[in-house]
Every structure is written in C-alpha cells, then in structure tokens.
Amino acid sequence: MTDSPLISLRGATVRFGRHTVLHGLDFDVHRGERIALLGSNGSGKTTLLRLLHGQLRHDGARRVGLGETGREPSQAMVFQRPFLLRLSVWWNLMIALWLAGVPAAERAHRARMALERVHLSPHAHRAARVLSGGQQQRLALARAWAVQPQVLFLDEPTASLDPAAKRDVEALIADFAQEGMTVVMSTHNLGQAKRLASRVVYLEHGHLIVDRPTQAFFNEPLPDAAAQFLSGELG
DSSP: OOSSOSEEEEEEEEEETTEEEEEEEEEEEOTTOEEEEEOOTTSSHHHHHHHHTTOSOOEEEEEEOOOTTSSOOOEEEEOSSOOOOSSBHHHHHHHHHHHTTOOHHHHHHHHHHHHHHTTOGGGTTSBGGGSOHHHHHHHHHHHHHHTOOSEEEEESTTTTOOHHHHHHHHHHHHHHHHTTOEEEEEOSOHHHHHHHOSEEEEEETTEEEEEEEHHHHHHSOOOHHHHHHHTTSOO
C-alpha cells in the first residue's frame, strides 16, 4: 500500500432531490486495500461505491491518483444483481472487452482466460440469463477481471446466493485481491468482512462512523450504533 491514494474524497456530499444520502465524507482508497463497507439498508454503502467509481454527481472533491501505469487506475464494478445481455456467456464477455477498448486481437484470448478463471468454460455458448445465480455472478466477475481493473467495486456480491455459490464467489474475490487488485465491497455478511477485508468501514444514515483495520473493528470497543449492528440489533 502506498501513501498516495488511488481515489480520494474530501467533503463529498451526495443528494437525490432534497434527500442527502452522503454527508461530507472524507475517504481514501489506497493500492492493495481490501475494504468492506458495512451498515444497515439505506446507510449509503451503494451510493459510496458509485461515487468512488465516478458514477454520481456530488458536492465536495473526488480526486483520482495515478495507478501502476502512471495513468488513472482502471476500474470495474459488479452489482448485486448483474445486468447480463440477452446473448451467450461468450458474447457478454466479448462486448465488455470491446466497450473497455481492449484491442480486437486480444479479446478472444482474454475471454477464454476469464472463463477458465471463474470455471465457466463449459458454459461459454449458453445464454447468460439462464445460468444459475451463482454462475451469473461468476460471469459478472469474469467480465470485470477480463478488463484487468486496478480497482474492483463490489455491491453485495453474494447477497442472493446459496452457501456453495457464496464460497465460490468469495474464493474468486480473495484470489483477485491476492493478485494485487484493490477491492472495495459492500456487504451485510460480517463473516465475509472478516475473511476478505483488511479494513472495515461502518456507515449510518450517510455518515462515516467507523473506519478501522479489520482486526481492530471486530476486537476493540465501537460507537454504540456500530456495536448494535455488530450484535445484530440493527440491520
């Protein structure tokens, strides 16, 4: 992890109409971090992910540093319910690579590697939308991995999956992080945060309440609301 952030927010505020969803957040993402965003429904986790990804208008400052190539870091985002085209698994990947500006000569190789990476090669020519929930999420991860982002944003990536599918997706996320990808993910799963994160952030009503290394978050005293969330009283 370097001292210079890949993405930095200062006084970042997001409003939807008259409703303020994020209140004056200061937040940094450093290279190599694995950040878990925790909080009740409506706490602002998804909005923070979208803001970090550059998808939302906001007040305050959002600055993007330089990645390993000396340019702005490439980014990708995977949603809880990934949007899949009414095409085959293969063409969902190929179109994603085309949209990302990957040269035509590289696309087929990258698509094959991505399918192998997530164990979906046998399903390459199936319609993407008939896959199981776990397979669809693995396809979404394959699309993200194929464009080789330096920062990967994940919004509740295992929320609707059965236990076996959750384990598969968690293993892929852990592998991506091990390969050097910076990961920022929202989750309601405290065990998942313990297993995958190096840093845990707790949000409440759009305010950043706690931001600590994972071990400190789970083993040291917390503000009341965060402690209640941890004990299952909030959610």
